[in-house]
Amino acid sequence: MSDSNGKGLRTIIIGAGMAGLLAGIRLKQRGDDNFTIYEKGDCVGGTWRENTYPGLTCDVPAHAYTYSFAYNPDWSQFMAPGPEIREYFEAMANRYGVMEHIRFNEEVTSAQWQDDRWRIGTSTGRDDEGNMLVAATGVLHVPNYPDIEGVDTFAGACFHSARWDHSVPLDGERIGVIGTGSTGVQIVSALADRASELTHFQRTAQWIMGRPGVVYTEEDKRRFREDPALIEAVRNNPEGAANRDRFLEAVINPESPAHAELEAILTAQLEERVQDPVLREKLRPNYRAACKRLIFANDYYDAVQKPNVEVETRKIARVEPQGVRLDDGTLVELDVLVLATGFRADQFVRPMKIKGVGGADLDDLWAEVPRAYFAVTVPEFPNMVLLNGPAGPVGNFSLIDVAEAQWDYFDKLMEPVRRGECAGLAPTMQALDAYDERRRKAAAGTIWASGCKSWYIGGDGLPQVWSWPMEYFWEVMSKPDFGDYEKIGETQDA
Numbered sequence: 001m002s003d004s005n006g007k008g009l010r011t012i013i014i015g016a017g018m019a020g021l022l023a024g025i026r027l028k029q030r031g032d033d034n035f036t037i038y039e040k041g042d043c044v045g046g047t048w049r050e051n052t053y054p055g056l057t058c059d060v061p062a063h064a065y066t067y068s069f070a071y072n073p074d075w076s077q078f079m080a081p082g083p084e085i086r087e088y089f090e091a092m093a094n095r096y097g098v099m100e101h102i103r104f105n106e107e108v109t110s111a112q113w114q115d116d117r118w119r120i121g122t123s124t125g126r127d128d129e130g131n132m133l134v135a136a137t138g139v140l141h142v143p144n145y146p147d148i149e150g151v152d153t154f155a156g157a158c159f160h161s162a163r164w165d166h167s168v169p170l171d172g173e174r175i176g177v178i179g180t181g182s183t184g185v186q187i188v189s190a191l192a193d194r195a196s197e198l199t200h201f202q203r204t205a206q207w208i209m210g211r212p213g214v215v216y217t218e219e220d221k222r223r224f225r226e227d228p229a230l231i232e233a234v235r236n237n238p239e240g241a242a243n244r245d246r247f248l249e250a251v252i253n254p255e256s257p258a259h260a261e262l263e264a265i266l267t268a269q270l271e272e273r274v275q276d277p278v279l280r281e282k283l284r285p286n287y288r289a290a291c292k293r294l295i296f297a298n299d300y301y302d303a304v305q306k307p308n309v310e311v312e313t314r315k316i317a318r319v320e321p322q323g324v325r326l327d328d329g330t331l332v333e334l335d336v337l338v339l340a341t342g343f344r345a346d347q348f349v350r351p352m353k354i355k356g357v358g359g360a361d362l363d364d365l366w367a368e369v370p371r372a373y374f375a376v377t378v379p380e381f382p383n384m385v386l387l388n389g390p391a392g393p394v395g396n397f398s399l400i401d402v403a404e405a406q407w408d409y410f411d412k413l414m415e416p417v418r419r420g421e422c423a424g425l426a427p428t429m430q431a432l433d434a435y436d437e438r439r440r441k442a443a444a445g446t447i448w449a450s451g452c453k454s455w456y457i458g459g460d461g462l463p464q465v466w467s468w469p470m471e472y473f474w475e476v477m478s479k480p481d482f483g484d485y486e487k488i489g490e491t492q493d494a
């Protein structure tokens with residue numbers, strides 16, 4: 001049996017990115033050592049381990065993209081570069097004693113609720129079991145390879161942005177980048193001064209917001225170190241909070257003055273910063289602002305106005321050994337071709353096979369679209385939490401805050417299990433259906449459903465994004481509604 005704090009209970013965590021490490025740290029902080037983190041890669045960091053492309057930067061202010069309990073006075077810039085963020089997570093894994101709980105290079109391939117506990121299998125053939133299952137696999141981890149004819153015939157180097165080949169020379173090369181999401185924009189900005197010729201293949205123009213390019217001096221860092229209130233001031237900056245509220249109002253209510261204001265700001269930036277009228281029109285989106293995830297970049301407009309950089313809007317016909325053939329017959333000759341073509345955002349814990357009570361298959365429940373009660377738990381999959389799971393908040397703000405709130409919710413939800421009152425807790429299907437009906441209605445009225453194509457849109461044609469004000473998210477995460485949950489098993493042996 002577990003003791004009254006449930007310390008005999010065991011937790012299996014999948015993924016050693018920001019959210020999986022958070023789960024481990026929170027368990028350690030409550031004095032619980034009975035957990036293992038399985039990580040398919042060879043180091044911590046999740047998305048910050050997988051993405052190593054030139055220009056990789058977080059578009060959330062660094063002091064806000066930080067665990068609430070572990071400020072970092074040493075961030076080098078207002079918006080931190082990717083490698084620095086990965087190092088921060090590694091330092092946290094060491095500082096909180098989580099590193100020794102991680103099994104690297106070991107992918108969880110299956111998980112099944114059996115005999116009132118989770119039994120998992122891994123890529124190395126190991127079996128393990130636990131009472132709780134934390135799915136911290138991230139959203140964007142399965143690359144989307146474009147279905148462009150001939151990609152595999154290219155004679156030069158060709159790779160996806162999340163599989164960057166650092167052995168490939170870039171300086172003085174003719175480089176093509178396909179894709180104009182946040183990734184493609186950051187890569188083009190970073191390579192404009194390095195490539196001899198840089199072609200950005202654009203299928204759809206993007207709304208782009210300038211962002212502060214502040215670099216912190218040693219003096220700034222010293223002040224942050226000596227006075228954490230200065231970090232608080234960045235995290236809780238009233239102007240930033242007001243902007244965020246206006247932004248949320250704009251996306252949730254596309255007919256609001258906030259949306260008109262947002263679109264006016266973005267349009268003015270395009271008009272002011274791009275001189276050539278032909279280029280300006282190429283870059284002008286033909287859909288409403290923030291329908292696709294807004295891109296934050298302070299140097300992209302400068303980059304594409306350099307003489308060696310071309311924004312190519314003609315359709316790609318195919319890739320050939322020498323380069324990209326456009327549909328008017330023009331060949332763009334290239335040495336390097338980067339596929340910044342995004343990710344399959346509907347995967348979450350998959351391709352892992354997950355089976356719940358009585359063999360219920362997650363693939364069946366998610367056949368149309370991934371669904372989770374308030375984005376965190378799933379009927380018939382007891383004691384399983386999805387951190388940054390389906391239709392959670394994924395807007396332009398810190399996913400760390402979101403994961404922390406989701407973990408606190410799960411921690412409270414597991415209290416009856418820790419007290420030995422039952423083996424498991426899962427939301428009822430009725431609760432999920434009722435929640436999902438409301439969610440779909442709200443999602444249909446957001447800017448994300450206003451007619452563009454984006455990774456936010458799920459298999460049911462609706463945005464898979466939290467579609468209410470954030471206050472509502474914090475409120476529902478602050479306290480589980482046990483009335484929406486059912487107990488599975490009466491007592492818990494550990």
Ligand code: NAP
Pocket residue numbers: 057058059060140146147148178179180181182183184186203204293316340341342343453455
């Ligand atoms: P993305 O936003 O999904 O963009 C993919 C791009 O590839 C789009 O421009 C898409 O064109 C294009 N594309 C896909 N298939 C194509 C094809 N067959 N032919 C031509 N173009 C094709 O992916 P992403 O840029 O990797 O960004 C994904 C998300 O990662 C972001 O929205 C963000 O959440 C996150 N991210 C964040 C940061 C950060 O700073 N925090 C940085 C990078 C990424 P269409 O638009 O026409 O479909």
